[in-house]
Amino acid sequence: MTGTSTRWAGAEQLRSRIAAELARTRARTALLTEAVDEDDLMRQHSPLMSPLVWDLAHVGNQEELWLVRDVGGREPVRHDIDDLYDAFKQPRRDRPTLPLLPPAEARAYLLTVRDKVLDLLDRVAFTERPLVADGFAFGMIVQHEQQHDETMLATHQLRAGPAVLHAPPPPEPRARVDAEVLVPAGEFTMGTDTDAWALDNERPAHRVQLPAYVIDAAPVTNGRYCEFIADGGYDDPRWWSPAGWRHRREAGLSAPAHWRRDADGWACRRFGRWAPVRDDEPVVHVCFHEAQAYAAWCGKRLPTEAEWEKAARWDPATGRSRRYPWGDEDPAAEHANLGQRHLWPAPVGAYPAGASPLGVHQLIGDVWEWTSTAFRGYPGFTAFPYREYSEVFFGDEHRVLRGGSFGTDRAACRGTFRNWDYPIRRQIFSGFRCARDARPEETQS
Known part of the structure; x- marks a missing residue:
């Protein structure tokens, strides 16, 4: 096989990998945003987090900015929404008041952008330009969307209401671990x-x-953290930095977030379900x-x-x-x-x-x-x-x-x-x- 055909084969393998990663990531985004109704998508579940529908359109906007416009050199899909989905211009606390794309329009926007990206992927040359070499720009967008997927997962943990996400429990211990x-x-x-x-x-x-x-x-x-709580760790300023003690008092911290005491000790809330706190997790x-x-x-x-x-x-x-x-x-x-x-x-x-x-x-x-x-x-x-x-x-x-x-x-x-x-x-x-x-x-x- 000649050097040219070897490079071509490598490029085709990279295209396939990128396409698979884009599809796998978008499937996760869909799962997280289709698990709730439109009211939940538009609602801000915590001032620390964006409405889920903002994250949804934001990942599409970043994909458009970097892949469609920069790598592809193509005309904007929606030049009118760039400021709405600029994370630096729009603090999270203010995002519910913005004229955000409603869910159906946001999903249609993502589909249009993705079609253009896949068309670009079929033609792009992975040149020495740093943004394109080894498919970096595509990898950056995959990672960006996955990071927002984790942020949306954290939003699901903060939302009130019945459980909408489901997954099997993690495996049981398989090895003894030294201290x-x-x-x-x-x-x-x-x-x-x-x-x-x-x-x-x-x-x-x-x-x-x-x-x-x-x-x-x-x-x-x-289990070890419960020992700290039981020993009065939250009430003893000896263990806390000055900034930490000040925050503990101002925020009223007394246990990890999503914990509460029950008749048998501690319970924690996980995505809408309460369960006993397990010592070995x-x-x-x-x-x-x-x-x-x-x-x-x-x-x-x-x-x-x-x-x-x-x-x-x-x-x-x-x-x-x-x-x-x-x-x-x-x-x-x-x-x-x-x-x-x-x-x-x-x-x-x-x-x-x-x-x-x-x-x-x-x-x-x-x-x-x-x-x-x-x-x-x-x-x-x-x-x-x-x-x-x-x-x-x-x-x-x-x-x-x-x-x-x-x-x-x-x-x-x-x-x-x-x-x-x-x-x-x-x-x-x-x-x-x-x-x-x-x-x-x-x-x-």
Whole structure:
């Protein structure tokens, strides 16, 4: 086979992959927006979230802006709605008052845009232009829509009314998990230069030197978190930072979001259903301040972002950083709880095939994990393809979360993927694990 035909075959394979990812993602969007009636789609279920119908049209508008207009160079489908669906111009609290496209019109708009995108996909040349090389712009749009799908899933968790989403429970534990894992001192490669669809804040790859540390082998569980509550953790300012204690008092925090006491202890609400809190599942819907207070209470701390990534990617046998804890292959059902396959975190030990070489479990999926690191660019960071994706959020106001949740799709999750949010946020599917400095006797061979 000649070089030309090899490139052609590669391009055709890439086209097929992109088409499949676009279709798979849109099917999830449809599931989340067709599960409720039009009134629910138009309603704002929380001031923290957009009406579902705004998210629906917004993903179509982004697809039009980047693929139809920029990559394709074609005339706008709807130039009159760009401002309505600009996330920076329209704060979430104001979106219900906007003249949004009604559901039927929004769905018709998405269909028109998608038809034009598929026509473009049949013809586009994956040139050296960075936006198009390796199908990056298409991958960016897939990830953008999947991120909004997870946001819409969080909106479903906040909506009142009967359950409309259904999924089987996650698997039961399949392995015993150690309490802690020692990560030896040394350098590792953080970030990536090789993942074609990695976003700007994941780049560039760079070497990071870390001292030895110890990290929890699994996320903190409900059972352990209940011990913190029972010991008066929410009432003792010793465990809280000044900002955290102030927020705890102002917000009246006394337990994770969606928890309530019942006759048998604690129950939690999951997408319209109440269930007993299970001790061996990772705690979810806690903010950074709660995670930090728990870590202080148990004599530990939150891991830095670099510590989290080394535990997730570093292979001591080769010294290289993997794409995922288990290797470089894409996540499969046995590796992690991702993609809304289940509607709550899996118990600890449910995914032994997804463990890292060091024996750290459930780093991918289940719950986004708070780190102690403020969101900033890596050394040599370059905004691409626009500053508003990452750069405008850099600074001390946001903390980095890692690893994805049960609501994160595999397309928007990898060992280098970085999420960020305000430290007070807990409508997201957020949990954490703890770390500590290694003691001298632990590092002696």
